[in-house]
Every structure is written in structure tokens, then in C-alpha cells.
Amino acid sequence: QVQLVESGGGSVQAGGSLRLSCAASGLTWSAYCMGWFRQAPGKEREKVATISRPSVGTNYADFAKGRFTAYQDINKKILYLQMNSLEPEDTAMYYCAAEEFFCRQTAADFRFWGRGTQVTVSS
Numbered sequence: 001q002v003q004l005v006e007s008g009g010g011s012v013q014a015g016g017s018l019r020l021s022c023a024a025s026g027l028t029w030s031a032y033c034m035g036w037f038r039q040a041p042g043k044e045r046e047k048v049a050t051i052s053r054p055s056v057g058t059n060y061a062d063f064a065k066g067r068f069t070a071y072q073d074i075n076k077k078i079l080y081l082q083m084n085s086l087e088p089e090d091t092a093m094y095y096c097a098a099e100e101f102f103c104r105q106t107a108a109d110f111r112f113w114g115r116g117t118q119v120t121v122s123s
Contacts, residue, residue: 002112012119014088017083018083020083022096023078034072034098036050036096036097038119040091047106051071051072068084070082083119091121093116098112
């Protein structure tokens with residue numbers, strides 16, 4: 001079955017950087033849309049970035065543009081999220097998600113999820 005395992009979260013000061021990783025197994029990488037989502041306490045889960053099938057493209061939330069970069073190592077089946085210029089508002093649990101074939105943009109469109117990795121940004 002599809003398994004997604006996130007790592008790389010932690011605590012940083014505002015302006016710092018983190019790189020999250022998501023190791024995937026049980027899926028055919030080229031047939032899946034991969035995504036990063038986040039959820040802060042009391043808020044809905046929101047998209048950070050989605051990557052459609054290799055060579056098609058990456059779609060970012062407005063807050064992520066210019067600061068975050070999602071990319072993948074196809075051979076290793078690892079999805080990354082490089083986060084720069086972090087702000088306290090970026091504090092959240094970050095989740096990796098996968099869905100077969102279609103790359104839609106909301107959390108409800110993804111069936112497969114990791115357990116998440118916590119990112120905390122202090123001012």
C-alpha cells in the first residue's frame with residue numbers, strides 16, 4: 001500500500017530555513033500527484049504546493065511563492081519542500097500527500113497522507 005513518511009521538521013527562528021522530506025513507497029511515482037499541505041491549530045488543512053506527474057509542473061499557494069520550493073528525486077521517490085524566509089505564521093504541521101493520476105488542489109482531493117512533521121517558527 002502507499003506509505004508516506006515525512007521528516008525534517010523542527011524549530012527555527014523567523015528568517016530561517018528548513019527542508020522537509022517525504023519518502024514514498026508503494027506507488028508508481030510517475031502516475032501520482034504529490035503534494036505538501038499544512039495545518040495550524042484551529043485552522044483547516046491548506047495546500048502548500050503540488051507537483052503533478054514528472055515534467056508537468058508545480059503549483060504553489062500564494063504564501064509559498066518565492067519562499068518555498070517543492071521538488072522531487074524521482075529515482076529515490078522522495079519529495080522535498082525547501083522553506084526559506086520562514087515566518088511565525090508558517091508554524092504548522094506539514095503533511096505529504098499523494099493521489100493517483102489527477103492533481104487537484106485541495107486536501108479533500110488526496111487519499112494518501114503521511115503522519116506529518118511539525119514546523120515551529122519563533123519571532
